[in-house]
Amino acid sequence: MNNIQTYAVTGMTCRHCESAVRGEVSQIPGLEQIAVSASTGSLEITVGSPVDDAAVLAAVDEAGYQAARN
Numbered sequence: 001m002n003n004i005q006t007y008a009v010t011g012m013t014c015r016h017c018e019s020a021v022r023g024e025v026s027q028i029p030g031l032e033q034i035a036v037s038a039s040t041g042s043l044e045i046t047v048g049s050p051v052d053d054a055a056v057l058a059a060v061d062e063a064g065y066q067a068a069r070n
Helices: 015-025 053-062
Strands: 003-010 031-037 042-047 066-069
Touching: 003 053, 015 031, 015 042, 015 053, 042 053, 053 066
Parallel strands: none
Antiparallel strands: 003 042, 003 066, 031 042
16 A cells, blocks of 8 residues: 655755755655655655655755655
């Protein structure tokens, strides 16, 4: 069964921003799907089992943005 975790991401303004976030988050093991939208300021990950929020928030921070779990 897949789980979806959603986050609000602040500071993204363009496709480059989306790509940067996607690139960092994609390094987290166990992710099945990643959807990033600068227009809605959102990050949605689909996982087989829950992923630690701290890992996701750290990855977004590494990309240069701030995130919070929805």
